[in-house]
Amino acid sequence: MQLTTSITFAIAIAGALLAGTATSIPVHDNQQALAAHPEVTIVEPEVLTSTLRDTLVANNIIGDVLDDFEPSYFIDINYPKSHERVLLGNDIPVDSVSKRPVFNFYSVFSPFIEAKNSTFTLALTDPDATSRDNPKMSEMCHWILTNLTTPIPEPPVEMLKAKPGEIEEYLPPSPPPKTGPHRYVFVLLEGDSANLQAPEERPHWGYGKKRHGVRDWADENGLTVVGANFFFAQNEEQ
Numbered sequence: 001m002q003l004t005t006s007i008t009f010a011i012a013i014a015g016a017l018l019a020g021t022a023t024s025i026p027v028h029d030n031q032q033a034l035a036a037h038p039e040v041t042i043v044e045p046e047v048l049t050s051t052l053r054d055t056l057v058a059n060n061i062i063g064d065v066l067d068d069f070e071p072s073y074f075i076d077i078n079y080p081k082s083h084e085r086v087l088l089g090n091d092i093p094v095d096s097v098s099k100r101p102v103f104n105f106y107s108v109f110s111p112f113i114e115a116k117n118s119t120f121t122l123a124l125t126d127p128d129a130t131s132r133d134n135p136k137m138s139e140m141c142h143w144i145l146t147n148l149t150t151p152i153p154e155p156p157v158e159m160l161k162a163k164p165g166e167i168e169e170y171l172p173p174s175p176p177p178k179t180g181p182h183r184y185v186f187v188l189l190e191g192d193s194a195n196l197q198a199p200e201e202r203p204h205w206g207y208g209k210k211r212h213g214v215r216d217w218a219d220e221n222g223l224t225v226v227g228a229n230f231f232f233a234q235n236e237e238q
């Protein structure tokens with residue numbers, strides 16, 4: 001029961017984010033929290049995954065960064081010091097994202113998530129380096145965390161921190177002056193991560209060509225894209 005409740009809750013949060021009514025609901029007390037937030041709409045998993053996908057398509061994340069996919073996980077990401085939450089395309093000030101975020105991820109579909117034996121990798125990439133109009137350095141690799149195990153969606157659901165599986169250190173987003181808003185895209189990848197290596201360099205994820213990055217790296221390492229979330233950040237000087 002608790003399992004289903006918790007997943008329903010995660011879906012409710014995601015639905016609320018998409019509906020633009022995000023609230024900072026304490027994740028440790030889900031039923032009470034849900035009851036206390038009548039504005040939170042519980043959406044069907046099929047609706048959630050297609051809405052997530054539509055949002056990624058509308059912002060050309062699916063296209064510029066990822067091949068088309070059906071999101072099967074929702075990634076919840078918070079910057080605890082600044083209390084900023086990544087809400088599928090919100091604007092976050094650069095100085096709010098200077099330290100590593102905490103995160104968790106939830107299956108959109110499967111109440112049997114714990115039966116799976118998967119490992120996950122979380123990456124952060126900037127497809128708009130140095131600008132969206134001139135992505136000559138894109139993609140820029142900002143962060144890679146490997147060896148994440150299947151989350152157990154039992155309350156209390158805790159946010160996770162970077163653990164030893166950090167193969168690429170967190171590089172805080174720092175879009176240059178006058179380069180407009182950059183999309184900062186978190187990508188959740190599923191697959192064996194025991195032997196993953198960081199790219200040789202951050203620009204182009206080491207592939208040496210404009211608009212190459214996490215998609216190539218995932219392909220090369222046999223990883224499947226299962227979720228994505230993103231925010232916009234820009235230099236104050238425009």
Ligand SMILES: *[C@@H]1O[C@H](CO)[C@@H](O)[C@H](O)[C@H]1NC(C)=O
Pocket residue numbers: 117
């Ligand atoms: C889960 O995967 C790991 C690594 O691939 C393996 O060693 C382990 O035996 C698997 N466990 C189950 C229950 O399948």
Ligand SMILES: *[C@@H]1O[C@H](CO)[C@@H](O)[C@H](O)[C@H]1NC(C)=O
Pocket residue numbers: 146147164165166167193194195
């Ligand atoms: C990931 O896990 C594997 C096997 O458990 C381990 O050998 C490897 O060193 C880990 N990777 C990192 C970056 O910690």
